[in-house]
Amino acid sequence: MIALPRAALLAAVLLAGPATAQTASAGINQPKQGYWWYAPPPKADKQAPPDPDALMKPLIPPMAELATFTPPKIRKLIEQQRDYAATVLTVDAVADFWRLEDFARRKARAFAGVTQIAMLQHPELNSKSANPMVGDARAELSAYKDDVRRRYLRAHAPEFALVMFSRSTCGYCRVQWPIVQRFQDEMGWQVTLMDIDRRPELGQRFGVEVTPTTMIIRRNSQQRMVIAAGIETYPNLAQMAYQAVRLLSGDIRPEQFMTGAGEEDGFFDALANGPVSSSDPRSRASDMLGGDLVNRPSEPK
Structure with a gap:
């Protein structure tokens, strides 16, 4: 009962030609497909995400380009070079780190120099006019404040x-x-x-x-x-x-x-130049x- 249908199928395949024979034999050996059977879609090749801690040599730009970097960008580059140099421990890598540190130091000193000029040209932004550092002047200022407080509290x-x-x-x-x-x-x-x-x-x-x-x-x-x-x-x-x-x-x-x-409307008055809060x-x-x-x-x- 089982052999006759299979023999008949093989005979039909042989009579139909080689192409049909290949298709039929493939259908016998492969799982069923059709309305109620679906083949799963082929899986795409997934690339592994890059390792954030992988060792990479930072790219240090020329000095002219480095001078245009913002402080956060400079700090990030210094940290990257520090980690790289501490990992490979070569003279060149360590020297590059300290070159970046030296650049940051000179950048900060340049900012401090321009700040001194700005303070001289805009004394209202400088606390020295309201808080002198000289000993005799500070004693005079302290006596003045004590007198202002005493007169106010007594009144x-x-x-x-x-x-x-x-x-x-x-x-x-x-x-x-x-x-x-x-x-x-x-x-x-x-x-x-x-x-x-x-x-x-x-x-x-x-x-x-x-x-x-x-x-x-x-x-x-x-x-x-x-x-x-x-x-x-x-x-x-x-x-x-x-x-x-x-x-x-x-x-x-x-x-x-x-x-x-005695500091009203001066450098140490929070509201001397207007409101400081949103309300x-x-x-x-x-x-x-x-x-x-x-x-x-x-x-x-």
Whole structure:
């Protein structure tokens, strides 16, 4: 039953000719193809991605072309040459690395030279006019700033008070308190010592967790501001008090908080040449004074 159909098929193939015989025999030996059978597409030859860590000798351009490179491009070339030289460890490769380093050094020195000329032609960009380096001049500047701070803080003594929060077990508080008392003697301010061990409700009310904490409070107002958390030297305490009073009084904006005495509209004034933020500085200052500083409890009693 099985042999007869196969014999008949072979006879038909022989009668049909050699081409048909080849096709039929191929169909017998190959898998079925047609409507319900599909041959998978041939796979394309995939090339392996290049190894990023493969050893490659960097191409160092002529000096005239290298001079047109941007600093990031020069830095990248130097790093490539450094890695290559550290791998092959040949005299030529190491020498090429140091030639690139020398080029970068000369480029930086050239920039510094042009910078000096620019600072001389545009003194408003140079801090030396506002911060002299000569010893006698610095002493004169320091005395001037101290005088400006002292006159300003004494003038505002009736409006503000200084409160230092402490604990009976705080050894640092015994060091900080004489400094606060010196501020009282020199600026004429009222200062108060508050022991939050005896009155824990004050620590919760004013959010004091670290002692000593020194705070400025504005009289007949809810404005207050911490000016020291921990031990602070007297010059720094006076400087922070000066900055805080100016901020609470509206004489400066938050962006100018690091502007020292007598530095208004000068080199160290962040807003001397206009806004430095994308938003309106006046709106930001009013938001801070209205939210973070104004809506605070009044002076402890």
